[in-house]
Amino acid sequence: MSGKTIFGQIINQEIPCDEVYSDKHCIAFRDIQPQAPVHILIIPRKEIDSLRSVELEDQNLLGHLLLVAASIAKSEGLDDWRTVINTGEKAGQTVFHLHIHIIGGRNLNWPPG
Ligand code: AMP
Numbered sequence: 001m002s003g004k005t006i007f008g009q010i011i012n013q014e015i016p017c018d019e020v021y022s023d024k025h026c027i028a029f030r031d032i033q034p035q036a037p038v039h040i041l042i043i044p045r046k047e048i049d050s051l052r053s054v055e056l057e058d059q060n061l062l063g064h065l066l067l068v069a070a071s072i073a074k075s076e077g078l079d080d081w082r083t084v085i086n087t088g089e090k091a092g093q094t095v096f097h098l099h100i101h102i103i104g105g106r107n108l109n110w111p112p113g
Contacts, residue, residue: 007043007097021072025064028072028102037105038076042069048098051087069100078104084112 009015010027017029020040031039042065048054054062066083073081081104086093 005097049096
């Protein structure tokens with residue numbers, strides 16, 4: 001059955017992705033429109049539309065996603081990187097399945113646009 005979002009379809013293996021990591025809780029793959037030399041997305045297998053919708057029962061999952069993010073960033077050779085979670089349209093969220101961006105490999109400006 002088709003997932004609700006493009007990331008749901010990736011989880012269901014209905015569309016391909018450039019996968020870099022997978023376990024029973026999450027999948028990580030390269031962003032199709034990279035904004036830096038390293039641009040990877042980590043998504044939970046659980047359907048959560050955004051950080052707005054997380055609950056106490058997601059505490060371990062959220063911690064796991066951050067640990068995976070750090071591990072992937074290091075395995076990509078990054079010492080410095082940015083982890084981003086856009087929440088809501090006005091904050092730049094375009095895919096409504098929770099995801100963490102790992103962005104690195106170049107100097108990153110602050111504040112973001
Ligand atoms: P956001 O704007 O925070 O919702 O991020 C969504 C990200 O998903 C964007 O950086 C897109 O380039 C990326 N994206 C959309 N479709 C795909 C896809 N099929 N495979 C990999 N990345 C994608």
